[in-house]
Every structure is written in structure tokens, then in C-alpha cells.
Amino acid sequence: MRFAPHTDDDVREMLARIGLDGLDELFEQIPPSVRLDRPLDLPEGVSEMEILADMRGLAAANRSADDLVCFAGAGAYDHYVPSVVWALAGRSEFYTSYTPYQPELSQGVLQALFEYQSMICELTGLEVSNASLYDGATALAEAVNLARSAPGRDRVLVSEAVDPRYVETLWTYGRGAGYEPEVFPVRDGRGGDPQVEGDVAAVIVQHPNRYGILEPARELFGTAHAGGARAIQVFDPLSLGVLVPPGALRADVAVAEGQVLGNHLNFGGPYLGVIATRLDDVRRMPGRIVGETVDVDGKIGYVLTLQAREQHIRREKATSNICTNQTLMAIAATVYLSWLGPGGLAELGRRCVAKAAYTAERLTEIPGVEPLFPGAPSFKEFALRLPRPADEVRDELIERGFLAGVPLPDANGHALLVAVTERRTKAEIDALAGAMREALA
Amino acid sequence: MTGAPVRTQGPDIQSGTIKDRSRAGRRAYSFPAPDVPGVSVPEEFARRDRPALPEVAERDIVAHYTRLAQMNYGVDTGVYPLGSCSMKYNPKVAETVAGLPGFQRAHPQQPDHTVQGALELLWRLERAMCEITGMARATLQPPAGACGELTGLLLMRAHHTKQGSARARIAIPDSSHGTNPASVRLAGYEALHIPSDARGLVDVSALEKLVDEDVAGLMLTNPNTLGLFEEDIEKITNVVHNVGGLVYYDGANLNAILGRCRPGDMGFDIVHINTHKTFATPHGGGGPGAGPVGVTEELVRYLPVPSVERDEATGEFRLASDRPDSIGRMHGFHGNFGVLVRAYAYVFLHGSDGLQEVGERAVLNANYLAELVKEAFPLAYSGRPMHEFVATARPLRERTGVRAMDVAKRVIDLGFHPSTVYFPLVVEESMMVEPTETETMETLDGLAAAMLQAAEEAKTDPEILHRAPVTTPVRRLDEARAARHLKLRWS
Numbered sequence: 001m002r003f004a005p006h007t008d009d010d011v012r013e014m015l016a017r018i019g020l021d022g023l024d025e026l027f028e029q030i031p032p033s034v035r036l037d038r039p040l041d042l043p044e045g046v047s048e049m050e051i052l053a054d055m056r057g058l059a060a061a062n063r064s065a066d067d068l069v070c071f072a073g074a075g076a077y078d079h080y081v082p083s084v085v086w087a088l089a090g091r092s093e094f095y096t097s098y099t100p101y102q103p104e105l106s107q108g109v110l111q112a113l114f115e116y117q118s119m120i121c122e123l124t125g126l127e128v129s130n131a132s133l134y135d136g137a138t139a140l141a142e143a144v145n146l147a148r149s150a151p152g153r154d155r156v157l158v159s160e161a162v163d164p165r166y167v168e169t170l171w172t173y174g175r176g177a178g179y180e181p182e183v184f185p186v187r188d189g190r191g192g193d194p195q196v197e198g199d200v201a202a203v204i205v206q207h208p209n210r211y212g213i214l215e216p217a218r219e220l221f222g223t224a225h226a227g228g229a230r231a232i233q234v235f236d237p238l239s240l241g242v243l244v245p246p247g248a249l250r251a252d253v254a255v256a257e258g259q260v261l262g263n264h265l266n267f268g269g270p271y272l273g274v275i276a277t278r279l280d281d282v283r284r285m286p287g288r289i290v291g292e293t294v295d296v297d298g299k300i301g302y303v304l305t306l307q308a309r310e311q312h313i314r315r316e317k318a319t320s321n322i323c324t325n326q327t328l329m330a331i332a333a334t335v336y337l338s339w340l341g342p343g344g345l346a347e348l349g350r351r352c353v354a355k356a357a358y359t360a361e362r363l364t365e366i367p368g369v370e371p372l373f374p375g376a377p378s379f380k381e382f383a384l385r386l387p388r389p390a391d392e393v394r395d396e397l398i399e400r401g402f403l404a405g406v407p408l409p410d411a412n413g414h415a416l417l418v419a420v421t422e423r424r425t426k427a428e429i430d431a432l433a434g435a436m437r438e439a440l441a
Numbered sequence: 442m443t444g445a446p447v448r449t450q451g452p453d454i455q456s457g458t459i460k461d462r463s464r465a466g467r468r469a470y471s472f473p474a475p476d477v478p479g480v481s482v483p484e485e486f487a488r489r490d491r492p493a494l495p496e497v498a499e500r501d502i503v504a505h506y507t508r509l510a511q512m513n514y515g516v517d518t519g520v521y522p523l524g525s526c527s528m529k530y531n532p533k534v535a536e537t538v539a540g541l542p543g544f545q546r547a548h549p550q551q552p553d554h555t556v557q558g559a560l561e562l563l564w565r566l567e568r569a570m571c572e573i574t575g576m577a578r579a580t581l582q583p584p585a586g587a588c589g590e591l592t593g594l595l596l597m598r599a600h601h602t603k604q605g606s607a608r609a610r611i612a613i614p615d616s617s618h619g620t621n622p623a624s625v626r627l628a629g630y631e632a633l634h635i636p637s638d639a640r641g642l643v644d645v646s647a648l649e650k651l652v653d654e655d656v657a658g659l660m661l662t663n664p665n666t667l668g669l670f671e672e673d674i675e676k677i678t679n680v681v682h683n684v685g686g687l688v689y690y691d692g693a694n695l696n697a698i699l700g701r702c703r704p705g706d707m708g709f710d711i712v713h714i715n716t717h718k719t720f721a722t723p724h725g726g727g728g729p730g731a732g733p734v735g736v737t738e739e740l741v742r743y744l745p746v747p748s749v750e751r752d753e754a755t756g757e758f759r760l761a762s763d764r765p766d767s768i769g770r771m772h773g774f775h776g777n778f779g780v781l782v783r784a785y786a787y788v789f790l791h792g793s794d795g796l797q798e799v800g801e802r803a804v805l806n807a808n809y810l811a812e813l814v815k816e817a818f819p820l821a822y823s824g825r826p827m828h829e830f831v832a833t834a835r836p837l838r839e840r841t842g843v844r845a846m847d848v849a850k851r852v853i854d855l856g857f858h859p860s861t862v863y864f865p866l867v868v869e870e871s872m873m874v875e876p877t878e879t880e881t882m883e884t885l886d887g888l889a890a891a892m893l894q895a896a897e898e899a900k901t902d903p904e905i906l907h908r909a910p911v912t913t914p915v916r917r918l919d920e921a922r923a924a925r926h927l928k929l930r931w932s
Contacts, residue, residue, distance in 0.1 A: 001790040014806075030672075056541065082469075104853060104915055106513055106514065123494075166773065296917050303923050305920065311620050328727075329728075
């Protein structure tokens with residue numbers, strides 16, 4: 001299958017116009033010693049029908065959340081994606097466009113991003129957002145870079161109840177930036193007592209945390225501020241219809257995995273890195289920012305702004321190296337949040353809380369199954385202690401049609417993290433409880 | 442044939458943001474009837490205010506975002522000749538396969554035995570990327586090219602640390618993309634700038650003088666940012682290797698050399714690929730991308746984890762993290778998998794023969810277009826361009842006062858998306874043009890005619906260029922005002 005449209009006559013005519021006899025002459029500046037003197041060792045090209053058959057086969061070898069009832073979370077969630085989201089985000093004027101370097105031809109993407117930034121500010125109670133980052137984990141790394149801008153403050157304290165994949169990402173980014181994240185312990189799955197000395201740049205708390213537990217975030221952020229550090233919150237955007245937003249908790253920077261905002265599971269990507277902060281820090285913000293302005297006739301329009309922060313202007317002095325981001329996912333999030341509105345967001349949050357509570361109740365009725373952290377308040381996810389290794393139990397439940405959760409290393413590998421979105425029905429939850437009871441019998 | 446190819450008209454009632462359409466009590470969402478008892482969040486955690494999201498019906502949402510889409514230009518609208526961006530046609534079958542539930546609905550935390558298809562796809566794609574670039578292994582984790590750059594530089598750092606040799610600097614040519622120096626700083630290095638020579642190529646004698654044992658490596662695109670092949674590439678990689686440095690290939694321009702030569706055979710140690718450029722994954726108005734990074738055998742031990750491994754005995758695939766010298770994790774999960782699915786479709790649709798043809802036709806199209814417009818917009822350097830060319834509007838400006846940006850805006854009114862302007866920074870009034878292989882000769886003739894018409898008008902009626910565009914939804918926007926009076930959200 002080819003997409004280059006040239007006929008043989010076209011090629012001849014074009015070469016003649018250039019003044020060449022053959023295509024090889026276009027490549028004569030490549031020294032012979034580095035030319036590849038054989039075809040690439042790949043199969044010959046195939047038709048569309050054949051690639052579809054090949055890839056349908058690969059897709060069929062996965063058992064997805066369409067085949068298994070999904071109670072897995074730990075950073076990616078099976079929320080419902082309404083049809084309207086990708087009917088609009090999937091319009092090819094959006095998805096086949098480039099970064100809006102010519103704003104007059106890109107008002108659609110620019111305005112959608114302006115609306116996205118606005119909605120993220122409304123959600124978080126913070127003052128500025130950007131046009132997106134890669135995902136939640138890398139957004140946290142960018143937030144740390146932002147927070148480490150204060151002179152003499154280099155250290156980064158991270159709660160033990162922050163998603164370990166996020167902490168691993170900080171370790172990697174820290175190798176270049178020159179820090180090692182320092183993990184402070186939690187008690188009973190939450191809280192902790194970070195020692196915020198004069199050289200600490202940031203204290204990072206995830207709320208709801210990696211166990212799904214609601215954190216005493218206000219107190220932890222107060223401790224950060226008392227020590228002169230910035231408070232960074234990792235949050236769940238869909239919790240903000242029912243939970244106090246980061247701004248009101250006095251977080252300075254809030255980051256999130258935006259997958260839950262209308263994006264599919266996609267085996268881990270493409271997702272959406274969400275970031276919001278205070279206006280004072282806008283010039284430290286990484287990535288693209290869209291601003292409103294007017295054209296020469298005074299008509300309202302949108303442009304990329306504060307570009308003096310960015311790599312293509314500022315080069316090694318830029319706030320980040322990010323160029324390509326996750327704009328299309330941000331557009332999907334914008335459509336999704338319009339679909340939810342304030343009423344839908346609150347209703348969705350209430351349903352997550354209710355269904356998670358019901359699921360926890362049903363599962364802990366099973367002999368030997370207990371909450372890992374009894375009495376801890378949660379949003380849509382909770383950890384269980386099982387009588388057997390959690391990976392074994394999970395695998396047996398897969399055979400019964402359930403993706404029952406994500407095993408945790410806690411409790412000697414007997415812990416299972418269970419996520420319950422608004423999609424899960426009472427019948428599915430009851431069936432999971434029945435299947436787990438049988439598996440553990 | 443005048444008029445920008447995007448929607449410009451519509452009733453006033455449709456203008457404004459989605460918030461302007463909001464009416465209290467209107468809604469789009471629906472949920473099933475509640476089937477479990479309600480539970481409230483403890484008082485101390487409960488939100489009391491309501492976020493001011495729009496209250497709109499689904500019909501409002503569709504009308505609003507359809508209108509925004511129509512105000513936007515994409516590859517599907519027409520030729521998109523942004524130099525250094527490789528905005529080629531994005532095959533529709535790639536969208537079809539990426540939407541298969543087995544891919545789209547797979548959870549990233551599923552056990553390996555339930556995602557064998559996804560892992561096999563990644564495993565096969567990694568091998569194809571290695572064959573195309575001449576590398577031993579690759580990571581598919583980086584979610585974009587710039588993240589690939591950072592990954593590559595952290596690999597360099599890990600390598601030198603292991604050798605017990607702390608090095609402080611990375612050499613980059615003065616014509617490089619801005620992400621290169623930005624990534625250098627994020628990786629904890631300082632940038633060492635290498636000048637170009639009169640040919641627009643790396644000045645090898647300057648490189649020899651500047652590079653010493655404090656240099657961890659060199660980052661280079663080839664063809665370079667001026668669209669020219671670095672003919673002394675073996676000399677260049679040798680100079681860096683001789684001081685113990687590594688050479689990084691920025692894959693921005695890989696499209697030009699597909700199947701003709703490979704970074705690995707030129708002496709590069711680390712390569713990143715921009716799948717949205719070379720392998721036609723849609724760019725989404727700014728992203729998502731994917732930035733796989735390939736390395737030589739020597740550097741495999743440092744690659745990010747998890748990697749996809751295949752058990753030779755059973756043929757089973759697994760995610761493996763047993764790589765003690767790894768730099769760690771560059772992404773929360775496995776990278777932009779949905780983008781990699783599309784890249785897989787593109788690579789295996791084309792195969793070895795098709796990929797070579799892609800490169801050839803891309804170079805043919807660029808040279809043909811350069812030939813058509815060279816009288817008005819001469820090439821900035823005399824060497825034969827490859828998949829893109831850098832021309833200059835400097836003679837036009839000197840004669841008429843019309844600048845490259847004015848030409849670009851006039852080209853919009855004539856119905857085309859213009860080229861990149863004012864990049865690379867080393868060329869005055871630069872116009873960087875990359876038509877890609879998927880455009881027809883007729884399209885290139887039309888684009889050239891528009892560029893030449895603009896150049897002619899610059900002499901006869903320059904005002905028409907200064908005023909342009911006049912056929913777009915908005916005209917030239919006041920960027921200074923946007924930065925001075927920050928309005929970054931609705932109020």
C-alpha cells in the first residue's frame with residue numbers, strides 16, 4: 001500500500017524539470033560508504049486488507065476491558081467515554097493538524113485549548129493551566145522542575161502514598177535535573193510527617209492517594225508552606241465534583257493524569273498530562289499556553305503566548321523541552337467536560353464514591369478478605385488484604401471474566417487495589433463478589 | 442482561486458466560547474438509574490462550590506466544536522508544507538486499527554498473559570525501528586521526540602557515569618531545533634554550539650577544535666535542519682568518538698533517507714524517531730506523538746524499563762524490568778501505545794519497498810518545488826536539498842520591504858497553508874518548505890503558483906501582502922498584546 005501519488009510520467013516530468021535523469025541522482029550527496037546496499041530487512045508492503053487482518057489478529061490476542069469486567073485502576077480507569085467526545089475530537093481538521101504556528105488557520109485548536117485551560121482552572125481552583133503535557137507522571141516531573149526554581153531549594157519530598165510509577169519517573173528525570181526524590185513514610189496508608197527544611201523545594205502529595213485514600217492534604221500542604229516549600233498535589237480530575245479542589249487546599253501546583261477525561265485506556269497512552277498553578281508562576285510553566293487577544297480589526301482571537309518560556313525561542317534557557325504535547329487528548333477532555341457540566345461531574349463523583357463503598361462492603365464480606373487500611377476514607381479505589389497472593393487471585397478471576405484489580409506489593413503481595421467507576425453496575429459488582437468468594441473458597 | 446480553506450462565516454449567535462452557550466439547568470450527560478445506596482464524602486473533604494463548567498445540551502456541544510473544527514486547517518484540508526514537520530497524509534486504516542477494542546480498551550496494568558497481542562505489536566515494531574535506523578534495540582516509551590532527546594541524553598549520561606568519566610557538555614550545531622539545547626539543559630549538560638560552514642554543513646575543523654574530553658556527545662540531524670545531507674558525516678562521528686563521546690541522531694528528518702542509508706551505518710550511537718513525521722501518525726493539533734529511541738549494542742543496558750522481551754522457548758512476550766543499569770522510566774506506562782499502533786500500521790503497510798519509495802518521493806517533491814520557486818525565493822545554500830529546502834525572502838525584502846511572514850499570510854489568502862517561516866534562525870527571512878511525498882505534482886504546481894504570485898504582488902501591490910490574510914476567520918493577531926495583557930482563561 002502506497003500513499004505517494006506519483007505516476008511514472010509524473011516522476012519523469014518532475015525529474016526533467018529539476019534537470020536530472022533518475023531518482024538516484026537526488027541522493028548522490030550521500031557518501032557511498034554509508035549507503036545501504038540492500039533493501040531493508042522488512043517484509044514487502046501489503047494491502048489494506050492484509051494489514052487489517054494482521055492487526056485484528058494482534059488485537060484479538062488481548063483480553064481487554066471489553067472482554068473482562070474492569071475493576072483495575074492504579075492510574076488508568078475505565079470511565080465511560082460518551083460518543084460525542086471522539087465524534088468531535090476525531091474530526092480530521094483537529095487530528096490531522098499541526099501545532100498552531102499559523103494562528104489564522106488554527107483558531108479551532110487554539111480556541112479549544114483556551115477552553116480546556118479555562119475548564120482546568122475551574123476544576124482545580126487554580127489560576128493558570130497549559131495546553132497539556134504527556135501524562136500524569138511526566139507532568140509531575142515538570143511540576144518539580146517548576147518548583148525547584150527557587151535558589152537554594154533543591155530537595156524534593158514525596159509521600160510514600162504517591163503512585164510508585166510517578167516516583168520512578170521522578171528518579172529518571174532527576175538524574176538530569178540533579179535531584180533524587182526523597183520518600184517520606186505514611187501511617188495507615190496516608191498522612192506522614194515531611195521534614196521541610198530550608199533546602200526543600202517541594203512536597204508532593206497525591207490526593208486521593210495510590211491506595212485510593214483521601215489524604216489530610218490541607219495539613220500536609222500547610223507543613224510544606226511553613227517550611228517555605230511549594231506544595232504539589234497529584235489529583236484525580238473526576239474527583240473534583242465532590243472533593244475540595246487543589247486551589248482551596250492551598251496546593252501551589254496541581255498535576256493529574258487526564259486519561260479519565262474522555263480518553264480511552266489505550267494500554268497506557270496516549271493520555272493527558274494536566275497541570276495548573278498560580279498566576280505568579282506562569283512564566284515558569286512548561287509547554288504551550290494559549291492566550292486571548294484581538295486581530296487588526298479588533299476581533300477576538302487566540303494565539304500561543306508567553307513563548308519566551310519555550311524551547312523554540314529560548315533554547316537552553318527554556319522552562320522545558322516539551323514541543324509536541326497531547327493537544328488532541330486535551331480537546332477530547334474539553335468536549336467531555338462540556339458533556340458532564342457541573343451537574344454531571346458531581347453526579348459522576350457521587351456514583352464513584354457509592355459504588356466503591358458498595359464494592360468494598362461486598363468484597364469484605366468474603367471470609368479472609370479485609371480492608372488493607374480499615375476506616376480510611378476513599379473516593380473510587382480501595383485496597384484489600386487477601387488470604388492468598390493477590391496475583392494468583394487476580395489470575396483466577398480473569399478466568400472468570402473479571403479484571404479484579406491491580407496487585408500491590410503491600411502485605412507481602414497479598415494486597416489488591418480495586419477501582420470502581422460509574423460504569424460498574426450492581427450486577428457486575430455482585431458477580432465479582434461471587435466469583436472472588438468461589439476463587440477463595 | 443482565492444480564500445483561505447477554512448470556515449470563516451456563520452451567524453453571530455455561534456461565536457464565543459462554549460461557556461457563552463451555557464444556560465443554567467441545561468445538560469448533556471445521562472447516567473443509568475442509581476443501583477446502589479448513596480454514600481457521602483466526609484464533610485471535611487467535600488467540595489461546596491460548583492466548578493463553573495458550561496451547562497449545555499449535546500447539540501450545543503456538537504455545533505460549537507464542529508464550528509471550531511471547520512475553522513482549523515489539517516492535512517486532510519490540503520498540503521501542509523511546514524518544514525521540519527513532515528506533515529504527510531495520515532492513512533485512515535491506521536485510525537481503524539487503533540480503534541480496535543483489543544487495543545483501545547486494554548488496561549495498562551493487565552498481566553502480560555492477557556495482552557500478548559499488544560506486547561507482540563510493540564516487540565515487532567521495536568525490531569522494525571531498529572532495522573530502519575541500524576540500531577540494536579530501542580525503547581518505545583518516550584511519548585514525543587523531545588522526550589526521546591532527553592532519554593538519549595540520559596543514556597549518554599549513564600554511559601559516561603559507568604565509564605567513570607564525568608562530562609559537562611553536549612555539542613549541537615547552531616542550526617539545530619530548539620528542543621536540542623532545551624533537552625541538553627534538562628539532562629544536566631551545557632550546550633556547546635558548533636558553527637555551520639559556508640555550505641550550511643557542520644564546520645568539521647571548528648568541531649575538531651571545540652570538541653574535547655569534556656564533551657559527552659554531539660546531537661545532529663541528518664539531513665540537517667537546512668535540508669542538506671551532512672556529507673562529512675563519517676568524519677564528524679569519528680571526531681566525537683575519538684574523544685570518547687557519543688553521537689545522537691535527531692530523527693526529525695529521517696523521512697529523507699528511508700531505505701537509502703541508516704544512522705547506525707553513519708556512526709550514530711543513539712537515534713530518536715518522530716512517528717508523527719516519518720510514520721504518519723496524526724499530530725492532533727500539537728500532539729500526541731511518539732519518540733522511540735534506538736541504541737547500539739553497547740548502550741542497551743541503559744535503556745528505560747520496562748522493555749518487551751520474548752521468551753525464545755515458549756514464544757511468549759513479557760514486560761521486563763530486570764535491567765539494573767537502566768535510566769528508569771520515561772513515561773507513566775508504556776508510552777503512547779495508541780500512536781505506536783498507527784506507526785506499526787504505516788510501517789508494515791509500506792514494507793521495505795514502500796518505505797524506500799516514501800523517501801525518494803519526498804526528496805523528489807521538495808526538489809521539484811524548490812526548482813519552481815527558486816527565481817523568487819532562492820535557496821539559502823547551494824547544496825542539493827533533500828526532503829525539504831530552506832529558501833530566503835531576503836532579496837524580496839530588500840527590493841520591496843515585504844517579509845517572509847507577509848508572503849506566508851498572502852499564501853493563506855491564495856488557498857494554501859504556508860511553509861515554516863523564520864526557522865532555522867541562522868537564515869535571514871527563511872522559508873522552510875517540506876511538501877512531503879503524499880502531494881501530487883498538481884498540488885505542488887498550485888502552491889508554487891501561489892508563492893510566485895505573492896512575490897509578484899510584492900513588487901506591484903505590496904499592500905495586499907501587508908494586509909493579508911483577509912479571508913480567514915481572524916486576521917493578523919496582536920501577539921504582543923496577548924503576552925502583555927494575559928488572558929489565559931475565560932473570566
